[in-house]
Amino acid sequence: MNESFIEKMEAYLEGSISREKLQQIAEEEGIRNLEEELRWFQESRVAIEAAGLRQQLKEVLPKSVKKEAKVVRLKSIRTAMAIAASVLLIVVAYLGWNQRGANRLYVEYEYVDPGPPALMSQGGEYELNDALTYYSEGDYQSAAERLQKIESNYPNNDTLNFYLGASLLYQGQTEAARSSLSKLSTQANSRFQERADWLLVLAALREKDWKRAQILVQVILNEPEHEFMDQARLLAEDLMEK
Amino acid sequence: MYLYNRYQGSILGMIRKNSGSESDALDVFQEGLVALWTNISQGKFKVEDKAKISTYLYTLCRNIWISRLRKRKYTQPIADNPQVQAVEVEEDTAYRERVEKLEQNFEKLGTSCKKLLLLFYYQKASLQEIADSLGLTLKTAKNTKYRCMKKLRAIYKPETERS
Numbered sequence: 001m002n003e004s005f006i007e008k009m010e011a012y013l014e015g016s017i018s019r020e021k022l023q024q025i026a027e028e029e030g031i032r033n034l035e036e037e038l039r040w041f042q043e044s045r046v047a048i049e050a051a052g053l054r055q056q057l058k059e060v061l062p063k064s065v066k067k068e069a070k071v072v073r074l075k076s077i078r079t080a081m082a083i084a085a086s087v088l089l090i091v092v093a094y095l096g097w098n099q100r101g102a103n104r105l106y107v108e109y110e111y112v113d114p115g116p117p118a119l120m121s122q123g124g125e126y127e128l129n130d131a132l133t134y135y136s137e138g139d140y141q142s143a144a145e146r147l148q149k150i151e152s153n154y155p156n157n158d159t160l161n162f163y164l165g166a167s168l169l170y171q172g173q174t175e176a177a178r179s180s181l182s183k184l185s186t187q188a189n190s191r192f193q194e195r196a197d198w199l200l201v202l203a204a205l206r207e208k209d210w211k212r213a214q215i216l217v218q219v220i221l222n223e224p225e226h227e228f229m230d231q232a233r234l235l236a237e238d239l240m241e242k
Numbered sequence: 243m244y245l246y247n248r249y250q251g252s253i254l255g256m257i258r259k260n261s262g263s264e265s266d267a268l269d270v271f272q273e274g275l276v277a278l279w280t281n282i283s284q285g286k287f288k289v290e291d292k293a294k295i296s297t298y299l300y301t302l303c304r305n306i307w308i309s310r311l312r313k314r315k316y317t318q319p320i321a322d323n324p325q326v327q328a329v330e331v332e333e334d335t336a337y338r339e340r341v342e343k344l345e346q347n348f349e350k351l352g353t354s355c356k357k358l359l360l361l362f363y364y365q366k367a368s369l370q371e372i373a374d375s376l377g378l379t380l381k382t383a384k385n386t387k388y389r390c391m392k393k394l395r396a397i398y399k400p401e402t403e404r405s
Contacts (some may be wrong), residue, residue: 003388003393043337045363045396046283050276051356052364054345057272060316108352108389230350232399 001037009041014078105213106205108151109235111198111228113166128154132163140167158184162192167198174203194220194227201235202227210242253303270310274303279340284334296358339389347397355390362387 005025010020026034115136131146142166147160154160165180177199184196197220205212217239221234253274278299303370346396348356358376361367368373 001392003384008390040395040398044348044391044398046280046357047341047348048363049283050280050341051345051348052275052360053279054272055360057275109355110353112353177266205402230347234393234396236395 001031002029004032005037006041009038012038013042013045103205103208105235105238106202108238109205109231110202111168111195113163113195113199115163128157128160132159133168135163140170141195143167144171144173156183156187158187158190158192161187162190162196165196169199169203169206172206174206178203194223197226198228198231201232210239214239252300256300257307260307260311266310270303270306273306274299277302277306277338281337282335286334298333298361304403309370344394347394350397351390351393355393358383358386359390359394 005028006099008017008022010027011017023034027035031037031229058157116132127146127150131143131150134140134146135143144164147164151160151164161180165177165184168174168180169177170176178232181196181200181203184193187234190196197216201213201220204210214236217232217236220226220228221236223229226232253271254264254267257270258264262270278295281302293399307325348359358372361372361375362369369383370380372378372387373380376383378386
């Protein structure tokens with residue numbers, strides 16, 4: 001399937017060309033199963049639209065929060081909306097900066113971990129949760145500063161190591177990010193292990209260290225059930241061109 | 243927000259009556275809107291049929307909630323909101339599952355791909371507008387869109403081969 005054929009499928013779905021014409025082009029292009037290609041394309045468009053709608057709804061609809069699991073208590077829907085708007089601004093600003101500062105492969109394969117789903121305010125972990133709240137809001141600098149400050153209190157804590165590594169990576173501090181993320185490889189059965197594997201690949205991409213990226217991708221490809229298998233497979237192909 | 247303000251009462255009431263919380267209701271309401279959107283794009287529901295949109299959306303949310311209750315092994319009959327009459331909704335489960343899977347595949351793409359494809363297919367922006375907003379040339383925007391679609395297709399292929 002080439003670029004021109006995608007455009008032709010778009011034209012067909014918009015009614016600009018007939019089915020017969022599309023069939024003829026498909027035969028010329030050597031596309032054997034037009035029915036399947038069309039179904040995939042049409043359903044992918046619906047899926048992209050559904051993803052867009054879901055994203056927009058998340059921004060517009062009031063958020064429901066678990067009262068017992070919040071570090072920051074949301075006083076009203078208006079406050080929640082204001083915070084959501086600020087987060088969005090931070091993300092947009094971050095993405096804008098990122099597009100300029102990073103290389104193409106990094107941007108194409110970037111994975112931004114959304115942060116832990118719920119933060120407990122009770123117990124003696126206030127500082128850790130405070131730092132993770134900054135992380136979830138997209139303020140990676142404040143998150144990293146706070147996590148670094150308490151790092152010695154939490155030796156071998158995989159949550160801290162992962163989010164510190166991620167915060168540093170998203171700010172472009174790849175060497176420091178690698179140091180934190182690599183600690184996860186010695187922590188057996190960590191739920192962050194596979195995400196850390198991918199962030200280490202991203203750190204190599206950011207540094208344009210293609211050889212290291214290839215090695216790290218291979219590690220993922222050797223694990224058939226790896227969460228980032230699909231991305232690793234595609235990246236491996238792109239890295240072959242390097 | 244209009245849809246939320248207009249219809250959330252009946253849906254929230256129905257979910258609360260059937261062992262759900264406000265948080266469940268919000269979640270189901272969001273899923274219901276996405277299902278409404280996909281049904282409209284599939285031609286199963288026509289927007290001109292304004293009189294039925296409330297009951298249609300209510301029924302979609304009701305079905306989503308029933309399916310979640312089943313997963314939680316909840317077997318009590320569902321108590322409906324007496325003010326709303328559920329309607330018959332033609333459900334194509336296989337289609338919905340395929341679209342859900344494709345949406346998951348889309349989420350696996352990089353930030354830049356997701357942004358560009360959302361602008362093109364969801365926001366309906368032209369390639370020139372996308373190029374301008376992302377600071378790209380028209381040719382790069384066009385190439386990137388193709389590369390992103392190719393990636394989406396490549397993720398889909400191994401999965402169909404696996405199944």
